[in-house]
Amino acid sequence: MGELKFLSLQGISRIKELPRSIGMLKKLVVLDLKDCYNLEELSEDISSLTKLRYLDISNCYLLGKMPKELSALSELQVFKGFIIGDPQRKNLGTLEDLKRLKMLKKLTIIATRNDFPTPEDLGTFLELEALQNLTIAWGVQPKDAEAGKSSKLGPSLHGKSTESSGRELTEKLNLKKLDLQCFPYSTPTWLTPDILPKLEKLYIRGGNFTTLKKGTWNVKALRLKYLSGMKTNWRELKESFPGLDYLERVKCPGITLCPCDENGVWQKPKT
Structure with missing residues (x-):
């Protein structure tokens, strides 16, 4: 074969x-x-x-772990399912091992640590210059016994790592689409329009997310689902997302006054 x-x-x-x-x-x-x-x-x-x-x-x-040898796949363009595990485990492939994948355009990550992404992780994203589409899902733990004992998931990590991440990241990411699922903390300081100036699609689904940093986003498609703690209204969204063409709001009781249809969808009228 x-x-x-x-x-x-x-x-x-x-x-x-x-x-x-x-x-x-x-x-x-x-x-x-x-x-x-x-x-x-x-x-x-x-x-x-x-x-x-x-x-x-x-x-x-x-x-439960990724082989470090994945770094040899130099022509890889799409990688779905990369696992971020406990860094203390031996022979564990880490996000840093992907730095050599200079052609990687789309990456889906399963994070079993709530402190992800750390400043080092964000630095790796900067080195993946071709990366345009990033999905991160938190809280899906491997059923491996060793991993289950050593993984450190808990509310004590919420917010703490994001503050240092935001202070240390000053360069701009090239992402055009960002999908965050089961977000473990409320306000990530790295999620800003200054750091993500090329972002066109932003999807946030589930978790403890509550607040987007103020600023003017270039996002055209915004999907917000199952965010019980997020509070904003249509006027504030339009101020932050002046170029918005599409909004999907599902089971977000704190996001009010949006002119969405019965399916929670608003689309910019065609001229």
């Missing part, structure tokens, strides 16, 4: 690991492992897939 370019094992729940021979598929461009619920480990031989452009390991809930 040396000429194979596309391999999808999506949804095959009995797969626990990939064979080492996966590294022999030198021409593989797409590897889809989404929904392989019992996959426990990614072989380090994945580093041999140097032509890989698309890797999806999302919804693989037993994966």
